């Protein structure tokens with residue numbers, strides 16, 4: 001059975017051996033195993049802290065949490081009562097359907113609609129659909145956000161939101177490079193003052209590393225980037241997700257996270273495609289789609305690109 005559901009989790013298995021596990025809680029992908037052409041044995045590609053809560057008591061520290069409708073602390077009046085990163089990562093989603101089940105790919109759709117629990121802190125009408133697609137060497141996640149308002153008032157009852165895929169890519173953090181982001185503008189959330197955090201910087205490096213505590217929001221990033229390390233890597237292609245956040249807490253911030261295993265920060269880099277600078281805006285009845293396709297890189301790091 002290529003799509004198997006049990007105890008609040010959904011497991012997708014591809015005929016060529018790759019697999020994905022996601023929780024209905026937060027629609028969080030907690031495992032993606034895939035091989036490469038030269039090393040076909042399916043290998044875990046995501047990091048989940050051994051101290052992560054997987055029982056629905058708090059967002060998962062690892063995998064791919066879905067951030068919606070605000071990134072970080074809320075800054076929009078519609079989000080003012082929400083927690084950091086919004087509610088999508090801490091609500092139980094509904095299994096809607098198997099979208100595809102073939103040699104080309106195995107794909108499922110989860111949905112999230114307003115509930116009384118969500119309504120206590122967020123009252124905008126919305127419908128979310130999350131489609132997760134597994135191929136032999138590739139994982140795609142698509143978030144469809146619909147403004148379900150039926151109001152015909154003017155000005156329109158727009159849905160304004162941020163969205164992001166918080167990918168914890170399993171990798172030797174101190175050897176990771178992310179590129180191409182040279183000359184891209186970014187905001188540095190490790191700055192200690194509000195003024196410093198709001199100050200736009202230009203990325204000087206040919207490739208970005210996370211050997212020090214890093215929390216950078218790249219605005220209007222390219223639609224494709226690579227995350228590589230000696231002997232491995234992934235390529236991320238995006239649609240509708242104009243920004244990308246690169247985060248690694250290193251020891252300095254990692255030890256403050258109660259659900260981070262000791263030294264966990266050495267085992268991943270978060271490369272998070274999103275729409276997080278400003279707000280995506282959709283009119284009543286309209287749908288917005290944000291998509292990422294993560295592929296395993298088969299070649300060694302191409303140093304001539306750096």
Ligand SMILES: O=P(O)(O)OC[C@H]1O[C@H](O)[C@H](O)[C@@H](O)[C@@H]1O
Nearest residue numbers: 084085189215245246247270272
């Ligand atoms: O601890 P969390 O709420 O899961 O957030 C983890 C991290 O998410 C993003 O990468 C933000 O840019 C960071 O500032 C934040 O620390």
